[in-house]
Amino acid sequence: MPPRTLRKLLLTCLHLALFLSLSAFAVAADKYELKVVTDRPDALYKTGETAKFLISVLKNGEPDSGYSVEYFVDDFISGAADFPKGRLTLGKKPILSLPVTSDKPGFLRCVVKVGAPVNQTKIAGAGFSPQEIQLSQPVPADFDQFWADQKQQLAQIPMEAKLTPVKQKDAEVEAFDVQVDCAGGAPVSGYFGKPKDAKAKSLPAILWVHGAGVRSSSLANAVKGASNGMLSMDINAHGLPNGKPNQFYKDLADGKLKGYRQEGRESRETVYFRGMFLRLVRAIDFLTSQPEWDGKTVIVIGHSQGGGQALAAGGLDDRVTFIATGVPAICDHSGRAAGRINGWPKLVETGADGKPDPTQLEAAAYVDAVNFATRAKADAIMSVGFIDAVCPPSSCYAAYNQLKGNKQIINKPLMGHAAPADIQKAFFDAVLEHVEEQAKK
Structure with a gap:
């Protein structure tokens, strides 16, 4: 065999041996x-x-x-x-x-x-x-009067709704992009779906609400509810136009809405969540004004900020019959006043002395989902993650313990801030069960 051929053969063998050695190491790597x-x-x-x-x-x-x-x-x-x-x-x-x-x-x-x-x-x-776990501080004595006044202001604004048909894949569903005039600085903006040819007074209503951030409403949620025999509306948290390019929402998130979570927190009149909560009531106004509404069933479902909104809707509006609230935010703003962690979005600042800012503390009480839970009579399901640092479990339980209707909680000892598929399924199964129970009444 010529020397050059022999060298090539030896190099090939060495490369093969090295490859096999590395492969064996990869297989044997400890886990x-x-x-x-x-x-x-x-x-x-x-x-x-x-x-x-x-x-x-x-x-x-x-x-x-x-x-x-x-x-x-x-x-x-x-x-x-x-x-x-x-x-x-x-x-x-x-x-x-x-x-x-x-x-x-x-x-x-x-x-x-x-x-x-x-x-x-x-x-x-x-x-x-x-x-x-109890309230970290008492509900303000004029809490109900304040929100009655806010709803009265809302009622002065005619419920003008603009519906634009949108395409989607379910042939049995009609879907629309909807804007409804509202108080609080922005309209209700969402997608609305309903089964085609539904009879008058035959359908329950479901409102889907969003977690933190800036995004379009979800057409998929609106269609999902409608595909399951409901008047179904998904609204974005800020009254923004729907279906815009991603850059549109990113620019708002980086600009005008960057600090919305703490915006106006020095006063109950200016705190950002006041307007967000009024949009919940107006969205329910819209759903219950539909001729197909069954006259008795309203469900509100959401996770994180959406979970807090679901609790607020249940406390603000006695038309709500079921609350599905996952790892709810906007809870226990005054937690530090009771020596425990407060929930997202940490609306009340804590000073160097460990005490909450008194001005912010007073205003935050009027937009605390825990306080709305004290007024909620609807049935409910809640999820809580025991290692959730965003919406700590104590803040979730502070709200859960105040709910007055039939309720259940899904405890997840090793879950952080999340809405995994099994919880989403459990929530929707509970929604469908509630619809079935309501139909018997």
Whole structure:
């Protein structure tokens, strides 16, 4: 064999050997998983009981030892004292048991970090008698009168609606882009769908409301409700035109609406959520004015900011018969006044002394979804994530505990701020069940 051919053959063999070696290494690479859970699957305890956070590292699916674990426990308030924190090494027992307790209703979370080769951070939450979480401060004495006045102002504005037909794929549904005149600085803007050829007084109504951000209304939601035999309307949170290019909404989010969450928070008359909540009432006005409405069923459904809106709608408008509120925001603005974390959007600033701004605190009470929950008589379903730092579980339970109708809550001990598919399905199943029950009345 010529020397040049031999060299080529040797190089080919070396490359093949290197490839096989690297492939074998890739197959054999260790897989790590940091796990943090509680010693009870539901992560629920009574005040004074001891909960245990169980910390372990799995290597290729099996508990392993020798890892340095950094951890801290708090009540969702950064820098909270009197809770465990430190660094430990997983020893012969590869599961670290970290006992904690709380003498007041609320939630604790355990945040754990492990460095190389694991390089993961995980969080678990535990609830202590959350059904006993109460209002962080009393509902203002003139709360009802204030909102009665706001609705009276709304009633002075004729409900002029502009409907523009829009195309969609369901041949059994009619769909429209809708704008309805409203108080509060912007119209109701949404998509509206209804089954074709529906009889008068035959259909329940559902209103879909949005989480935080700036976007168009959802035609898909409007069609989904209509496909399931409802008058169905999805409205965006800001009364914006629908179906515009993404850049249109991005420009607003980066510009005029960038700080909407805290806009006008020094006064109940100017706080941004006042207008958002009036649009809820006007949207319900529109739905219940349709000749096909059954005269008895109104459902409001949303997650995060939409969950807060659903609670507000239930407290503002006694036509609402069912509230589906996922990880609700706009709750417990005054939480810090009671020594617990306040919910999104942290409407009330906390000073260096740890106390809430008194002017903002007073105004925020009139747009707190917890206070609307005290007035809501509708049936309800709520989801809550025990490690949700955006809408902390204590703020969600503060609202849930005030609801007066038949209610259920979906607890997710390892869920943060999310609306996963299983919760969305559970919510819509509950909506359909409510529709069925209403039809029997």
